[in-house]
Amino acid sequence: MDAADLDYRVRTQSGCIPPHLVSRLLELGHAEAVGYWAGHGEWFCAREWARLLGEQDLRAEALEILAPYLASGWWTATRTTAELLESWGRADEAIALTRSRMKAGHPSALESYARLLARHGRSDEAFTLLRPHVDDRALAAALVDVAAGACRDEEAAALLAARIPDEHRCDAPWCCHGLDSDTAIGLLAVIRERQGRTDEAIALLRTRNCTSVNGRDQLADLLARHDRTGELRAYAATDVLGHAARRLAELLEERGDVEGAIAVYRRAGRSSVCRGNMTVHLAQLLARHLLGDAAHLMPPFGAAGRNTALRDAAVLAEKLRTLPLTQVLAAYREEMGAYAFKEVEVSVKQMNQLTQTGQLAQWLMLRAMPRLHRRTV
Structure with a gap:
């Protein structure tokens, strides 16, 4: 097996059996097919098959399934194997495996190794390993996470504070190399909140140019965690991305104020630059509270019930x-009826096909597909 080829296929989910299909095969009782493809270069099948074997206490067989992938030096296989070993109570083996990849120079291994050490009572050792790499964003985040267990929060805070210029704030993701000032501020705020210095954490986050990462706003999350609803409302009113409004709506929904959450999404939909996202969040909220039962009105064989409910x-x-x-x-x-009844008809047809041709489906999965695979690879 070639690590680069495996990595490309898994990242793009092309030329392979994707994870959602593997899950569906298992749900429909085709574990034998998943086991077959696990031994024929299909990573997502191998991963799930190894987990199933582990749950059945067939751990040697599970490791044997992963061995060819692990031997290629592919990091994803290393991480998955280490996770399985750790879940089986074999942390020392997981640590040794990850350490071997770290010594080989894999860029992701140090973070995983340090976090693994910290989870098993070696936080101080993990902190010492990460300290020289604080200028790396991912490793700085790991440093902050392990600092609490090592009782070295103030040391981590000093390292971060030294990397926050007095006059400069990044105005673009590529402004600074390494640990940019916004990320350093966010990590320092994590430490201050952990120390109970919430006001200081909030003040720090207000100095950032942008507090949103991957659709989540750190300042909004902090305000919500500490029940500072008034401040969160004021912040949501000025956040053009709509992420703070989303957190406010989530908070209101958690408290049972669904009408208030709907109103928040409606206002954000008019003012946010991400109006489409606000419409989707509103639709999901309505599906959870107004149309959730629609998912149960359709035969399950088309797997379209919940999708239709969300579309509703x-x-x-x-x-x-x-x-x-x-x-x-x-x-x-009028609009809902047109597509809903069409989906019901499709689902009923698929139900009939699946229930009437069980032996044919088994033959296709276990006999025809393996032969086709051998001819095409």
């Missing part, structure tokens, strides 16, 4: 946004 919510949200209230229900029913 999206259609209703659009009608609420664009039409007078007196016209909403009629317009919604």
Whole structure:
């Protein structure tokens, strides 16, 4: 096996059996097929098959399945094997395996090794390993995470504070190399919150140019955790990305104020630069609280019930946004009915095919597909 080829196929999910299909095969009782493909270069099958074997106490067999992938030097196989060993109570073996990859110079191994040490009572050792690498974003985040267990929060805070210039704030993701000032501020805020210095953490985050990463806003999350709803409302009103509004809506939903959450999404949908995202979040909220039972009204064989429920919510949200209230229900029913009954018909046909041709499906999975695979690789 070639590590680069494995990595490309898994990252792009091309030329392989994707994870959602593996899960579906297992749900439908085709574990034998997953086991077959696990031994024929299909990583997602191998990963799930190894986990299943481990759950059955067939751990030697599970490691044997992963061995060819591990032998290629592919980091994903190393990490997965280490996770399995750790879950089986064999932490020393997981640590030794990860350390071997770290010594070989794999860029991701140091972080995994340090976190593994910290989880097993060796936080001080992990902190010492990470300290020289504080200028690396990922390793700086790991340093902050292990600092608490090592009782070295103040040492970590000093390292981060030294990397926050007095006059400069990044205005783009590629502004600074290594640990940029915004990331350093965010990590320092994590430490201050952990120390109970919430006001200081909030003040720090307000100095950042941007507090949102991957759709989550650190300042909004902090305000929500400490029940500072008034400050969160004020912040959401000024956040053009809508991430703070999303956190506010989530907080209101958690408290049972669904109408308040709907109102937040509606306001954000009018003012946010990410209006489409706000519409999706609103649709999901409506599906959870208004149309959730629609997922149970359709035969499960087409796997379209929940998708249809979400589509229902999206259609209703659009009608609420664009039409007078007196016209909403009629317009919604007309559009919803057209696609919903079509999905029901498709699902019923698939149900008939699956229940009437079980032996054929088994033959295709266990006989025809392996032969086709041998001819095409």
